Amino acid sequence: MRAQAYLYSLAFVLAAGLSVPAFAQDTIKIGELNSYKAQPAFLDPYKKGMDLALEEINSKGGVNGKKLELIIRDDGGNPGEAVRVAEELVTREGVVALSGTFLSNIGLAVANFAGQKKVFFLASEPLTDKITWAEGNKYTYRLRATTYMQTAMLMPAAIAAHAKRWALVYPNYEYGQSAVATFKEMIKKAQPDVEFVTEQATPLGKLDAGAVAQAIDDAKPDAIFNVLFGGDLAKFVREGNTRGVFKNRTVVSLLSGEPEYLDPLGAETPVGWTVTGYPWDKIKTPEHVAFLTAYQKKYSDYPRLGSIVGYTTIKSLAAGLAKTKALDADSMVEAFKGLYVQSPFGPFQYRASDHQATMGAYVGKLALEKGKGTMDDFKYVDGASVLPSDAEVAKLRPAGAN
């Protein structure tokens, strides 16, 4: 009897899940999929940012007289499931556009799906250059400054260090590998006699911090290029500080100034590292102050970089939809060509040539204030200033991707 009752309730749950929802015609549906459970530190603020943008847009009457509706799905943290979720959003929910994804491989799989099924996709966070270059396609645009762009933003500081011996440490997957490859290429061009004294490729999320920090110290580098982030970064910094690895060495580091990864460091923050990031409490531009005020009012919490990305994703889609009026994928692709968007970081554009947004990032030095990490001596680097020219990227993209 008991077993039967369970079976009935199970059947009910399944039936409820499979039933087709009614289509509401007075809204424009956007499907957002992301690894909310696998990467919560970034994506929790990201979701808040999206909700804030949605609220702002809909309180002003939506887009073209229709309210925007956001349908959010977890992609299960793997590409296979992400593609299924994308199909569900398109076929079952009838969304006009897809957005989201975090890890490179998931972003690439969904972008490829979008190209194959002719669905508009705005890759919000994945950083791999391949999404817009080697594997680029007509239906995929990308918001976030790429691995290439962020590495290029750090180059002036890296070259100014005049260091001959570099140590490289990076998570052993697409993001880390391509950051290091770009870094090596760029610095060799500027400084042909440069030497890479050690390269530590560590398993993502499983860094053996003591041994890696020691191996770097033993290699006696003049400077260190770091690509670690998240829990790996915190471990590495604590071990490095205790062992004196960073003493008298230039450190150039990707993403470490983002509150998601900087805040957990607290008093451990390695002062003086040159990083890309987001000093949320120190940016005084009117666009950012307006965003900050609205965000803090809604959540009584401060924004992380994820908040900016989520917020700008929705603002981008709204701008694109307002420009096209038509809701089919091809019109969206056309609308995004050269589309101008207002973001908390100021205005930027989606390039027609490689579908990459020119939204930049802040580059500065890590500093310690009242026991908390922050950025100092920073400036905004426009994405357009570090991207290759239209002619160059045309060679990088497959034929027929535009």
Add this chain to the structure above:
Amino acid sequence: MTLSAFLFQAINGLSTASGLFFIAAGLSLIFGVTRIVNIAHGSLYMLGTYIAYSLAMKIGGAVGFWGGIVLTALIVGAIGALIEVVLLRRIYRAPELFQLLATFALVLVINDATLWLWGPEDLLGPRAPGLAGAVEIFGRRLPSYDLFLIVIAPAALIVLHFALAKTRFGRLMRAATQDREMVGALGVNQAVLFTSVFALGAMLAGLGGALQVAREPANLATDLAVIGDAFVVVVVGGMGSISGAYLAAIIIAEVKALCIAIGVVDLGFMSVNFSKFTLVAEFIVMAIVLIARPYGLLGKPQGNVRSVAEPENPIRPATPMLKMLGAVILVLLLALPLMAQTSPYLLVLGTDVLIAVIFATSLHFIMGPGGMHSFGHAAYFGLGAYGAALLMKLAGLPMLAALLAAPLVALIGALLFGWFAVRLSGVYLAMLTLAFAQIVWALVFQWEGFTGGSNGVIGVWPAAPFDKSGAYFLLALACAVAAILLLRRFLFAPFGYAMRAGRDSPLRAEAIGIDVKRIHWLGFAIAGCVCGIAGGLFAFAKGSISPEAISVTRSIDGLVMVLLGGIQTLVGPVVGASVYAVLQDTVMRQTEYWRALLGVIILVLVLAFPQGIAGALSSLTRKLGRKSGGAA
């Protein structure tokens, strides 16, 4: 690289080994006595770090830190006792391995509970009061906390060793590890013994996690990150051997430290970055150890567990009713593309369910009738998927030819790995299959030029007419039906009887002239081959394939499906895979905390159907048949 640098890295390795030891020791004790493969052990470790963080921050100072660590161990121990009493005790009589399902559900629940309680951000605890600095050794600075860790693990080892050797509780534990039924028959209260062992194991995990609070941030991904390592250490050391666990922890930590110390080596014709081997070092060590010493370094052959579960019924050909039911379902599925005009997503989900069914059925073939619990079945899924994708992308094979080649690629892998695996049994076999799967995963992950590395192979879409979801669904259906019927045919052939004979009584089977190893090897290969079909279908269904398809998570998914359906019935994997795939798809849409919801639903199913869903249904029909006087 100087000698002093190497020696110093060896010291680093010792402190890492301490962390590994605590979690592995607890796991080993729990497995030894209760035979539960506790996947939630990593979750207890993670809880340890979080609780110790909170105590250190709330109370503060030396009391908060050091007192907090002790208190954390006690709290996590109490949580362990609670889990054993409330959950696990109810399902000891289920078929072997079934408790794994419950602990898997706990992983999901504990992870979401931790997210809810502590939030998504990493939490880096304070440095240890009194041991915040570093000491100088060989002209290098070693954190003094590392020195403390290096000392504390052997100290704990000695305490545990004496507790096991000299106390009554320890003697009972060792006795139970060898023969728990006999211990029960001699009047020892098993319930209390099991609860205390589980609590002790949990306490060690909590202590291990708490000790890390000064070294690394509390992080939500820790649970799954450490559990794999912990199993490796336990198996390399030998199940149930605490000293073995310490020895294995040291070997593995040292191998990794060595890889890191060596760094990039220029071999003239190519340069090898040894630090990349840390990805897979422990699994290579495990494979070598298991091949050379089947019971681990210090382990002894496991005593036979006389199964406490109900004996398995002999398999019977399908009854007319089951055949009818199968035919009706088949007709319904064939009509699905017509019915799905209004909701095309049904076909997408349906295809995923069919792929899961092939995956689970092939795993069940060796797990159930074969008695070989493979923890690395994803390897053959991945080989099939990568085989098909690469043959199409690089060799330019047409889609259907590539799909046909998928099972062949998987077969080659299964023949190779199976040859080694069938020489072991029980949990050692399971772990060797896991090691092979991890090695395949690492190979795919590292061999960027060929496999696309972490990005995988993208752009493998089916050719017309299969680019329509309806046609692809029918293709998947044809494969699934063929796979299920083929595997059934094997089971009812003399081969199947020989395989089960080898499972139930290897000695007697050998005595009547069955070459058990060879039969099991072939069974393993057949299962791998059929699993390859699922992989090939998966690659074309998603248009891409990346290393996740070979990850431990997928192997665990397979185990969950088989156990959920019921390992002792032939329709079990079909039911289990369907329920799990649909459930996961549905649940993920319902709530932000979908993992906890999925975990709770699995727990309910576990408690309601200790023989699996299909197992419960078939014993229900048997009972009904008996009542109404019909022939069962």
